[in-house]
Amino acid sequence: MDFSPIVDNLKKREYTVSTFENNIDACEYLTKEINGFSVGFGGSMTLKELGLFDSLSSNNEVWWHGKGDQLKEYGSDFVIKKAMTTDIYITSANALTESGQIVNIDGRCNRISSTLYGHKKIYYIIGKNKIAPTLEKAIWRARNIAAPKNAQRLGINTPCAVKGDKCYDCSSPQRICRGFLVLERPPSGIEVEIVLINDSLGY
Numbered sequence: 001m002d003f004s005p006i007v008d009n010l011k012k013r014e015y016t017v018s019t020f021e022n023n024i025d026a027c028e029y030l031t032k033e034i035n036g037f038s039v040g041f042g043g044s045m046t047l048k049e050l051g052l053f054d055s056l057s058s059n060n061e062v063w064w065h066g067k068g069d070q071l072k073e074y075g076s077d078f079v080i081k082k083a084m085t086t087d088i089y090i091t092s093a094n095a096l097t098e099s100g101q102i103v104n105i106d107g108r109c110n111r112i113s114s115t116l117y118g119h120k121k122i123y124y125i126i127g128k129n130k131i132a133p134t135l136e137k138a139i140w141r142a143r144n145i146a147a148p149k150n151a152q153r154l155g156i157n158t159p160c161a162v163k164g165d166k167c168y169d170c171s172s173p174q175r176i177c178r179g180f181l182v183l184e185r186p187p188s189g190i191e192v193e194i195v196l197i198n199d200s201l202g203y
Contacts, residue, residue: 001009001127001131001199003019003196003199004027005098006096006098006100006131007019007076007196008198009099009100010050010100010189010194011100011174013184013185013186014185015069015100015186015192015193015194016191016192016193016194017049017121017187017193017194017196018043018193018194018196019057019195019196019198020196020197020198021116021193021197021198022199023049023050023128023197023199023201025118026125026195026197027050027051027052027055029195030052030055030056030090030125030195031052031055031056031059031121032075033040034056034059034088035058035059035060035138036059036060036182037060037061037086037087037088038060038061038062038063038085038086038087038088039056039060039061039062039063039068039086039087039088039089039090039091039109039156040062040063040064040082040083040085040086040088040089040090040114040119041053041062041063041064041066041067041083041085041090041091042088042089042090042091042092042110042114042115042138042145042202043091043111043150044066044090044091044092044125044127044202045092045201045203046092046126046127047064047066047069047090047091047125047152047202048066048202049093049202050201052090052125053067056192058159060093061086061142063079063083063086064079064083064189065080065083065110066080067078079106080110083110083114083135084110084113084114085152086119086178087119087120087121088119088120088121088122088123088125089114089115089119089121089122089123090122090125091114091115091122091123091124092113092124092126092127092130092201092202093102093110093124093126093148094130094131094138094141094142094147094203095130095131095132095136095137095138095139095141095142095146096124096126096130096131096132096194097131097132097133097134097137097138098132099134099135100183101135101183101184102124102181102182103132103135103137103138103139103141103142103180103181103182103183104142104180104181104183105142105143105146105147105176105177105179105180105181106176106178106179106181107175107177107178107179109169109178109179110128112175112179112181112190113179115181115183115187116181117136117187117190118189120190120191121190121191121192121193122190122191122192123193123194123195124185124189124191124192124194124195124196125197125201126194126195126196126198126201127197127199127200128197128198128199128200129200129201129202129203130202132203135140135182139182142180143166143167143168143177145203146165146203147160147167147176147177148160148161148163148164148165148174149164149201151176152164153203154176156172156174156176157172158172158174158175158176159172159190176203183198
């Protein structure tokens with residue numbers, strides 16, 4: 001995929017942008033760039049597929065509520081709060097528009113809130129499958145592709161998880177679509193780098 005138009009649009013929106021042909025090169029780049037920091041991870045299958053937690057843990061203090069041993073030792077709330085106060089925060093996006101808007105849906109909202117304030121730098125790791133031509137289609141993708149798959153992964157009892165086909169805008173107490181964020185530009189005072197990978201990663 002030719003990322004050139006998207007890269008230009010992201011740079012116009014004041015983002016730093018890096019592009020890679022595969023997840024191995026992207027992981028190597030991030031491992032070299034992030035050294036000696038505290039790092040928080042947002043919930044993301046993309047990060048899991050990259051193997052980034054293990055790669056960064058040797059030279060950084062890394063916190064992620066998706067890592068079983070940390071959950072067992074400290075509990076989910078503690079790990080999430082630690083991840084929200086780190087130097088660097090790494091996450092993905094449910095969708096990215098070709099014009100450079102980042103779209104995310106969240107349940108506990110720790111992930112979207114952590115992309116807005118409190119860190120020195122934020123990285124978004126985004127595979128080509130997350131790119132949508134318009135904001136309308138990006139929102140559709142987040143609600144009807146990413147959210148049902150994440151609900152199924154989490155084993156929750158919502159219509160989208162049971163049927164796995166689309167968003168039903170449900171009123172289930174287990175609903176994971178509770179916070180919705182469209183990021184137009186980086187928050188003031190925070191460096192944000194978009195890492196685009198020419199491969200399909202995550203949901």
